[in-house]
Amino acid sequence: xxxxxxxxxxxxxxxxxxxVRLAYGIVLAVAFLWFLLTGLGIxxxxxxLRPDDAGPYIEMVGIAASATLFTLALQWLCxxxxxxxxxxxxxxxxxxxxxxxxxxxSLKNGLFIPVLPFIPMLLxxxxxxxxxxxxxxxxxxxxxxxxxxxxPGFEFWGLGxxxxxxxxxFLLGVAAWLIKFRxxxxxxxxxxx
Amino acid sequence: MTEPSKNMKPAALTILLFFGFFLALAGAYLGTxxxxxAGIRAGAQxxxxxxxxxxxxxxxxxxxxxxxxxxxxxxxxxxxxAQNEGTVFxxxxxxxxxxxxxxxxxxxxxEASFCGLAGVRGNDASKYGITSRVISMWIARIERLGxxxxxxx
Numbered sequence: 001x002x003x004x005x006x007x008x009x010x011x012x013x014x015x016x017x018x019x020v021r022l023a024y025g026i027v028l029a030v031a032f033l034w035f036l037l038t039g040l041g042i043x044x045x046x047x048x049l050r051p052d053d054a055g056p057y058i059e060m061v062g063i064a065a066s067a068t069l070f071t072l073a074l075q076w077l078c079x080x081x082x083x084x085x086x087x088x089x090x091x092x093x094x095x096x097x098x099x100x101x102x103x104x105x106s107l108k109n110g111l112f113i114p115v116l117p118f119i120p121m122l123l124x125x126x127x128x129x130x131x132x133x134x135x136x137x138x139x140x141x142x143x144x145x146x147x148x149x150x151x152p153g154f155e156f157w158g159l160g161x162x163x164x165x166x167x168x169x170f171l172l173g174v175a176a177w178l179i180k181f182r183x184x185x186x187x188x189x190x191x192x193x
Numbered sequence: 194m195t196e197p198s199k200n201m202k203p204a205a206l207t208i209l210l211f212f213g214f215f216l217a218l219a220g221a222y223l224g225t226x227x228x229x230x231a232g233i234r235a236g237a238q239x240x241x242x243x244x245x246x247x248x249x250x251x252x253x254x255x256x257x258x259x260x261x262x263x264x265x266x267x268x269x270x271x272x273x274x275a276q277n278e279g280t281v282f283x284x285x286x287x288x289x290x291x292x293x294x295x296x297x298x299x300x301x302x303x304e305a306s307f308c309g310l311a312g313v314r315g316n317d318a319s320k321y322g323i324t325s326r327v328i329s330m331w332i333a334r335i336e337r338l339g340x341x342x343x344x345x346x
Contacts, residue, residue: 020291049206058207065214069221076225079232080312083266083294084285133290134320143236144294144312155320163290163322 008118009176011095012125016168018088023138023145025126027078027085028092029119031070035096036115038066060097067093080144128171133163230254233266236311237283240296243316244308249279249298257338264338276301282335283311290322297335305335 012019019025042062046055071089075082099115130136135154138145151158161167234251241248249270257264263284271277279300286295295318296308307328309316318328 017287017291024291045210049203049210052203054207058210061211061214065218068218072218072221072225075229075232079229080236080294082229083233083283083311084292086262087285088292142232143239147314160290160322165289 007099008121009172011099011118014091014095016165019122019126020163021130021138021145022127023140024085025123027081027140029122031089031092032096032115032119034070035063035066035093039063063093078140078142081140129163129168133160233283237281237296240309240311251281286323286327286331288322288324288327293321299335303336305332
């Protein structure tokens with residue numbers, strides 16, 4: 001993988017409208033983990049089946065089936081959240097496919113390297129957006145989301161802009177710049193040494 | 194083993210795998226629907242109670258034809274054919290700050306109103322980025338819908 005930052009941004013883009021709350025971030029992070037586990041299982045099955053050219057298609061069908069299974073499990077555990085997040089579970093599967101497709105080398109070796117660091121990034125992005133946009137932190141519950149006020153008086157002086165999609169793209173830009181800056185600094189330090 | 198039967202084996206196993214996916218999904222669907230409906234019903238009823246003192250009570254689940262996934266959760270309120278008959282829609286609405294579960298009520302005359310967001314703290318939808326423009330758009334969409342039918346179980 002030459003450029004993790006670009007792959008991460010590509011994979012995060014479809015999820016930008018949803019990862020505005022930590023509660024949503026948690027659900028989608030669990031979905032990512034689920035896709036990773038079922039993806040590995042299906043990959044192993046396909047390897048044993050040896051279907052030649054049909055292998056990638058069987059894997060895609062498997063990921064689609066696992067996304068539907070996850071949606072049904074979400075409906076069972078958090079029915080209200082499943083109404084608002086149902087579509088985004090499928091978009092998470094799409095992001096998962098983007099991540100593993102871009103890093104085809106890792107996929108070929110049976111490794112899903114970009115997926116694991118993506119999960120903490122997704123959680124961090126959602127918690128930062130929620131704190132800046134709402135002044136709260138939330139968790140998923142059976143009846144919806146449970147919010148905890150972290151920044152008191154946010155309604156009076158808080159800037160809800162950071163909770164919007166436009167604010168998210170600003171934050172993504174800043175995050176991409178920070179990561180690039182760190183990478184370049186590390187590269188320069190290595191060259192000097 | 195002859196060549197054709199050698200080629201048949203992976204194909205047969207693939208069909209078996211797809212059948213396994215189908216069985217798993219069908220089983221999961223049948224096993225989860227009852228609790229899902231009860232949870233959505235409870236959430237919608239709570240939102241309706243916060244919206245109006247004499248909130249309509251949710252009745253049978255309905256099916257709106259040719260509307261797709263967005264209108265999966267529709268309920269009748271009041272008795273069929275009675276003056277207080279209405280419809281409650283529980284659907285995903287996306288505002289400036291992400292998707293939420295919105296509850297709408299449509300009366301017998303076909304006028305729709307926004308009752309609130311289910312599963313969140315308080316009644317102020319604007320706090321969650323749901324602007325009056327978004328609400329108006331959904332009200333117009335719901336008012337345009339045809340009459341829902343009884344859901345087949």
